[in-house]
Amino acid sequence: MIHINNLLSGYGPCDVIQNISAEGKQGELIALVGANGSGKSTLLKTLAGIITPTSGTINYLGKELAGFSSRKRAKIISYLAQNREAYPSMPVYEIVELGRAPYRGSLGQISSTGKDIIESSMVHTKTQALKDRKFNNLSGGEQARVLLARALAVDAPIILADEPISALDPAFQISMMQALQREAKKGKIVITALHDLSLASQFSSKIWMLKNGKIVAKGVPKKVLNAENLKNTFQVKLPKGGFKALQLAN
Amino acid sequence: MKFTILIICTLSCVIFSLFIGTVDLSFIDVLKALLGRGTDTNNIIIRELRLPRSLTGAVIGAGLGASGAALQGYTRNPLAAPGILGFTACAALGAVIALYFGFYKWIPLAALSGTAIGAFLILKISGNRKSASTLILAGVGVSALATALTGLTMNFSPNPWALSEMVYWLMGSLSDSQFVDLLICAPLTIIGIIMLTLIGPDLKTLSLGEETAVSLGVSLGRLRAILIIGTALCVGSGVAIAGAIGFIGLFIPHIIRLIFGSDPIKLIPLSAISGAGFLVFADIISRYLTGPGTQLYLGILTSLIGVPFFLYLAIKETKV
Numbered sequence: 001m002i003h004i005n006n007l008l009s010g011y012g013p014c015d016v017i018q019n020i021s022a023e024g025k026q027g028e029l030i031a032l033v034g035a036n037g038s039g040k041s042t043l044l045k046t047l048a049g050i051i052t053p054t055s056g057t058i059n060y061l062g063k064e065l066a067g068f069s070s071r072k073r074a075k076i077i078s079y080l081a082q083n084r085e086a087y088p089s090m091p092v093y094e095i096v097e098l099g100r101a102p103y104r105g106s107l108g109q110i111s112s113t114g115k116d117i118i119e120s121s122m123v124h125t126k127t128q129a130l131k132d133r134k135f136n137n138l139s140g141g142e143q144a145r146v147l148l149a150r151a152l153a154v155d156a157p158i159i160l161a162d163e164p165i166s167a168l169d170p171a172f173q174i175s176m177m178q179a180l181q182r183e184a185k186k187g188k189i190v191i192t193a194l195h196d197l198s199l200a201s202q203f204s205s206k207i208w209m210l211k212n213g214k215i216v217a218k219g220v221p222k223k224v225l226n227a228e229n230l231k232n233t234f235q236v237k238l239p240k241g242g243f244k245a246l247q248l249a250n
Numbered sequence: 251m252k253f254t255i256l257i258i259c260t261l262s263c264v265i266f267s268l269f270i271g272t273v274d275l276s277f278i279d280v281l282k283a284l285l286g287r288g289t290d291t292n293n294i295i296i297r298e299l300r301l302p303r304s305l306t307g308a309v310i311g312a313g314l315g316a317s318g319a320a321l322q323g324y325t326r327n328p329l330a331a332p333g334i335l336g337f338t339a340c341a342a343l344g345a346v347i348a349l350y351f352g353f354y355k356w357i358p359l360a361a362l363s364g365t366a367i368g369a370f371l372i373l374k375i376s377g378n379r380k381s382a383s384t385l386i387l388a389g390v391g392v393s394a395l396a397t398a399l400t401g402l403t404m405n406f407s408p409n410p411w412a413l414s415e416m417v418y419w420l421m422g423s424l425s426d427s428q429f430v431d432l433l434i435c436a437p438l439t440i441i442g443i444i445m446l447t448l449i450g451p452d453l454k455t456l457s458l459g460e461e462t463a464v465s466l467g468v469s470l471g472r473l474r475a476i477l478i479i480g481t482a483l484c485v486g487s488g489v490a491i492a493g494a495i496g497f498i499g500l501f502i503p504h505i506i507r508l509i510f511g512s513d514p515i516k517l518i519p520l521s522a523i524s525g526a527g528f529l530v531f532a533d534i535i536s537r538y539l540t541g542p543g544t545q546l547y548l549g550i551l552t553s554l555i556g557v558p559f560f561l562y563l564a565i566k567e568t569k570v
Contacts, residue, residue, distance in 0.1 A: 048465040074467030081465075087326070087457035089512050094454075101455045101466040108451035108515045150458070154466070 001025050002047075002158060002189055007056035009046040010213075015054055016042040018213035024191060024206075026157070029184040031200035031221075032193040034210030035234055040193035041082060043210070044160045047191070048079035052133045060158065074102035077114035080161040081194075088136035092146050095135060096122055099153025121152035123181055143171035148179060159183055161192040165199065170246050176202040197234075201225055202245035209233055256520065260308070260527030267530050268296060270537045298428070306427040306435060307533045308526035310492050311502075313439035315525020316518050318499025319506070320446040323453035323514035324477050325382050328507070331500035332485045334386060335478065336393030338496070340368030341489035343396040346403045346416050357419075358434050358490040360389050364426030365486025366392060368392050369478055381460065385474060422493035422549025424533050435487045442483030443522050450515035457512075476550040492550065495549045498525050501556040529550075 002024045009154045010016035016039045030038040045051045047058060049070065058065045060076055068076070078099070086095050099121065100114040110118075118134050122128045125145045130138060138146065144164065151159060161180060165173040174198065181203050194200045200207055200221060207224040209217040211233050217224045227238040268280050273295055275283070282288035283296035314332055321330040332338060344364025348357045375388040400420075407413035452473050456463045464470060488495065501519045510520055529548075532555055536546045 045461065048461075050461045050464045069467075070464070070469055071467035074465060077465065079462065079465035080463045081459055083459060085457075085459035085462070087512050089507075090457060091511075094513060095458070097453050098458055098466065101451070101468070104451060106448060106451070108454065147458075 001061060003057075003059040004047070005057045005059070007043075007053055007058065008248045009042060009045065009051055009053040009056070011051070016045060016213050017047075017053075019056070020213070020215055021056075022208055022215055022218060024158075024189045026187045026189055027184055027204060028205045029181055029190045029192070030152065030206045030208060031204035032191060032208050032210060033195070033197060033200050033224075033233075036208040038233075039213040040210055041162050042213075042223060044079070044162050044193060045190065047158075048077055048160050049073050050079070063102055071102050074154070074156075076121060076156055076167060077158045077160060078151045078156035079149040080159070080164055082162040082166065084140070084147055086135045086143075086147070089134050091131070092133055092135065092138070093118075093122075093131040095146055096127065096131075096149045096153050099150045099155075116180055117155050118153050121155075123150045124152060124182065125149040126175075141168050144176060145171065145179075147178060151184065152179075159188055159192075161190070163193050163195065165196065167192070173199060174246065174248050196246040197225060197230075198243040201243040253520075256523055256527075256568075259279070259532075260523050263527045263530040263534065264304050264308055267307070267534050267537075268300050268439055270534050271295065271300060290418045290511065291557045302429045302432050303424050303427045303533070304530055306491060307424045307530045309432065309436045309439050310424075310488035310495065311498055311525040311527070311529025312522040313442055313488050313525070314495065314498040314529070315483040315502040315521035315523075316443045316446050317484040318501075318502035318525075319514065319517045319521035320453065320477055321481060321499070322503050323450075323517065324456065324473070325386060326457060328504055329500065330386075331497075332481060333393065333496065335372060335389035335481055335485075336368050336391075337365050337394035337482050337485040338489055338494055339393040339400065342420055342494050343400045343403070345419060345490070345493070346400050349412060349416050349419060350403050350407065352412070358431070361490035362434075362438075362486050364396070365482050365489070368396065369482035369486075373475065373478055376478075385478075417549050418547065419493045420549070421547030422495040422552075423545065424492050424535075424549050425545065427491065431491045435491045436486035438483045442487070443519075444482035445476050445483070447518050447522075449473055449480070450513075450518050453514035453518075457514075477518040493547075493549060495529070495552055497553045497556040497560075498528060501560045502528055504560065 004020055004022045007017055008015045036042050046053050065073055096118050100110050103114055104110055125148050127145050127149045130142055166177050177199055180190050180192060204221055207221050208215050209224050209229055217229045230236050230238050232240045279288055279292050280296055284293040286293060317332040322328055339359040341364045344360035345357045348360035371392050372388045376385045404413055405415050452468045455466050455468050502525045503517060506517055506520045506524055510516055532552045533548055536548050536551045539546045
């Protein structure tokens with residue numbers, strides 16, 4: 001279980017995250033929703049240890065993450081960044097392999113267990129066929145799947161994904177969300193920032209709605225994505241009949 | 251196979267360089283002199299002139315190749331070169347100041363001190379800020395300052411001879427290399443190459459971006475400090491002995507990347523090996539082209555050989 005207590009965090013003197021407290025349980029897929037600039041990415045970066053919080057604590061299984069070394073923390077939390085960045089000419093397999101960075105030896109060696117985990121994460125993201133291709137020769141959707149495979153290769157109990165489906169076509173969006181849902185069903189805690197409220201409603205078990213760095217609503221999607229919250233947070237109306245998500249054709 | 255060819259090429263350059271010079275020596279003469287069983291003259295030519303020159307060239311080339319590869323990995327930019335952090339300019343400033351005062355024997359120490367001051371300044375300026383762009387800006391600033399001060403020192407040069415010494419020294423040469431130079435340069439460069447090789451795995455992780463690298467346990471502060479110190483050791487000790495030798499740090503990792511791929515874990519040691527071979531090769535060419543009373547400076551030659559090949563590769567890559 002991850003516990004966030006009175007978290008204040010941001011860039012320089014300005015705190016974007018304003019006193020957030022929340023908790024996530026094993027098996028939950030939590031969708032962070034909110035307008036641009038509401039603090040979704042800042043919250044994820046703080047949880048991942050990229051930004052040091054001004055105050056407050058983040059505990060995992062009762063232990064404060066701030067007391068962990070960066071390597072130990074990296075084994076607990078896997079972070080999938082919003083930007084799809086990798087060395088252009090690097091082959092896919094080597095990119096996925098980087099997920100094992102917290103476990104490798106001083107010269108980059110990877111154990112046989114690590115290799116099995118890499119293979120399995122490539123199977124789950126359907127990237128085995130791409131393994132020898134260079135990153136810059138892949139489509140946007142393929143790049144997203146490869147980087148998801150990299151994030152899964154960490155095999156961490158917590159997965160944080162910052163807008164993993166942005167700029168993807170509907171089929172890729174659904175397959176990415178299905179992959180994240182599968183990880184949650186395996187007992188992991190998945191927290192993902194999403195702009196697509198239909199997909200958030202369809203795939204998440206819980207939603208944290210952010211506005212101006214504060215969680216203004218949290219709970220199951222049906223409860224959070226109501227007309228009042230949508231109006232206050234996004235200035236939009238709830239669609240008639242609620243959110244309806246697309247399905248894959250087969 | 252490619253690796254074996256690279257090793258053979260580098261070793262061949264080092265061995266072949268022992269045969270190059272104004273005195274023609276046969277294979278047996280060279281072998282005997284290496285073992286100390288040749289004539290006195292041959293022993294001096296091989297053991298005190300040609301061998302130190304070749305080994306010093308190999309060590310300096312290795313340091314420049316490795317630091318170029320590490321910097322290109324850190325900045326994620328194939329145009330980064332050791333000069334980008336300003337260490338070449340700082341070492342040159344130290345050496346030019348030593349020449350200004352006529353302290354010829356103190357040139358290596360002055361150049362190393364210049365590099366140490368440059369490294370200290372860059373570590374201080376880039377401070378706790380974690381971004382690669384801050385480090386580059388700090389490097390460009392320190393480099394510009396050191397270049398301006400070098401110009402100032404030359405401007406107030408006490409006499410034309412001191413000025414010409416400074417100009418020639420800045421062009422880079424291995425012609426005066428002795429074993430004592432190798433003893434100064436080799437340990438520092440080897441420590442620098444080891445440091446840079448050890449950060450290879452972290453540099454590879456950094457290819458996913460700084461945020462992802464941090465989330466994977468990479469300490470950007472530690473990585474940057476090792477990069478700065480490792481590069482300072484490689485570049486500073488090289489410039490201290492042979493003057494400013496450009497282009498190797500830019501051009502060698504670029505070629506190695508095309509042949510062996512972009513993995514910094516392999517790229518750094520392979521760039522060291524090929525940098526060693528290339529600098530000795532360039533020195534062989536400079537000795538071939540040098541007649542009595544003239545000298546073709548190595549720093550000029552490395553650029554003259556490297557630039558056309560680099561441009562050819564760049565154009566070829568753009569077409570692909």
